[in-house]
Amino acid sequence: MSLRNKAVIVGVGESDIGKMPHMTGLGLNAQAAKRAIDDAGLKVSDIDGLLTAYSFTEPYFMLGTVMAEYLGLKPRFCASMIVGGASPAAMLHHAAMAVAQGQCNTVLVCAGENRATGMTRDEAVAALAAVGHPYFEAPYGASIPALYALIAQRYMHEFGLSREALASVAVMARRHAGLHPNAHMRKPITAADVLNAKPIAEPLTMLDCCLISDAGGAFIVTSPERARDLPCKPAYLLGIGECHTHEHLLCADSLTRFGAVESGRAAYAMAGLGPKDMDLAQLYDCFTIVPIIELEELGFCAQGEGGAFFAAGKTGIHGELPVNTHGGMLSHAHAGAVGGLMGIVEAVRQLRGGLGERQVPNAEVALVHNEGGILSSHCTAILGMQPR
């Protein structure tokens, strides 16, 4: 059964973002959930499904059930999903399946944690190293930035990507974050700032790496029928697809070809649309190299041309394909699985319109891509204001 037009996102919310020492990770989720419910015009009692992801800062085991308990919900559909950064789009996929099959009517999807103040930067880096293989990568000091740096280095070698073009991804993200009132980092940066930032794992510097924020995000999935009498404008799920090729980098078939090709193809096929039909894209950007690869794998430009696409300014608000209009994980927020979730929140907001300077003109169809691990788990979603 195709999920096209079978589910809609009716409410979106983000917590306060930045350093929030007065908030717990669950509290940030709850704040975002309350804002999403209010945005949708729903009552708490309407929620009968809940999905969340994972947390490095909270000690709980059954996080989905814990989240429901914290919010005072007794859902009939509930789980915590762990496919890394791909979790939010994958949760959208699962929520849409549950709604389309009548397993429940209205699903709250939320994620996030207090990663900036709930743990030290060293603790965060050490915890994240768990994404690497515990026996065959970790003993070599394979940090997450270093594993992505291996991909960046090979890409630069094979396709002649310049360091400056790589930096332009971070510069554009910051420019967009400057237009977002809730973004974590809004002070403009230049390519020189990126190149001269503290080196982390060559060729990546601190400004090539996503933020460590306190942040929570939420969205609400329901049926088009249920959305009919709600005050908000629903965003239709037009297409969605996943592909999971490996977890650990050493098991990846290739360091230059990943599963976004397959997840993108599946999403386009379900929607009956192609890359040229997309008015904007929210691409996962844990490191600057990642949206360059995604841009190519999702068909927006040829392999090897993603860096030039960014460097030429084509991803700006008024460019050929606006990308990460909220500032992405590089500048808006990142904490746990919330990075990719904010891409979904921003896509819905862009489709509804009215964002002022940040608004992409005539935005009717948006693509969101989430990836988890080391370009391991991929999920692509296509959203639109009209059913198709």
Add this chain to the structure above:
Amino acid sequence: MTTIPKFAAGNADSKPYWEAAQQGRLVFKKCLACGQIQFPPRHLCPKCWSDRSEWVTSAGTGRVYSYSIVRRAPSPAHAGKVPYVLAVVDLDDAPRMVTNIVGEDALGVKIGDAVKVVFEACDGGAIPQFQRALK
């Protein structure tokens, strides 16, 4: 300099790998049904699901496919080593490994460099790493 996690050395899938490393040999599990050399070692072949396999010794030579000079370590165990080289090495007779390039000239590493395995004793075990081959 590097610490092998104790759980790694004792893992049922990989115990022969670490025992061989301690004796200065790099070994891989080879499928007796389809010939696939698998890494990391598993209970069955990820290509054909045969559970019949043997351990074979690699010549330990290969080339650098990619590398990164790491300047911020992920754990206290590696903090004293920075800067160090994390690399992807394609072995001539076995699969790809994520490893370190070590030796005096390690920081001069380039993609395509020929490398050879070396074993560094550490914490009651040994860990396979690679050195750039002499020209």
